[in-house]
Amino acid sequence: MSEEESLEEILKNLLASIPEVQSAAVVSIEGLPIASALPPDVDETRIAAMTAAILSLAERAAQEFGKGLFEQVFVRGQNGYVLTMAAGANAVLTISTSKNVKLGLIFLDTKRTCDKIAKFV
Template sequence: MSINLEKLSSILQNFVSSTNDVQGAALVTPDGLPLAATLPGGMDEERVSAMSAAMLSLGERIGSELARGMIDRIYVEGNTGYGILTSCGEDAVFLVLANQAAKQGLLMLEIKRAVAELKLLLV
């Protein structure tokens, strides 16, 4: 499989710049390797990728143990904003960082649109 990393980066940059209240985004492999990222200054791409994969793995185990089925999204809410992990097929996880002012419904719609676009490049 040949992945166009330049196109992935372009999609992430466009997503971050055109979606209100989004501060950053990353596309990572399930084993924690970064494919593309547009993150706020000071965030380590490698570290963010590893933590995203760990959260996904733990979330999947929790979903299985609690009989909740396949995990679609993992949502972390802090007092300054959100971290949202969304499955992007079997080969990638899409992480979105949004500030506290983000309108969740609109954000979820934009995430679904971006995931559909990213999945086309990951086949």
């Protein structure tokens, strides 16, 4: 199994384990797509670019406010959530969920998923 197939399998398992998770992408800290489990109408490159922008702003905000290294950004919209979290030193995981998701479960499972991803990148 190649590295990319392994990462895609990790993402598919995350989506399968929590039905409210609608999509997921692993992005390099430079904003390049690494692996994804996205709906067909979602552009992987655009998601990667937006993830890089979120990461850049979050790192800067954490630094300016003296909060340490970036761990996670949480965005709540009317129809659900977008979470971006560190997945090792070289990548981040971005997921999209429905509004009915149990946040505690998401935080736990995405932490485990990020630990798995960090071993690959």
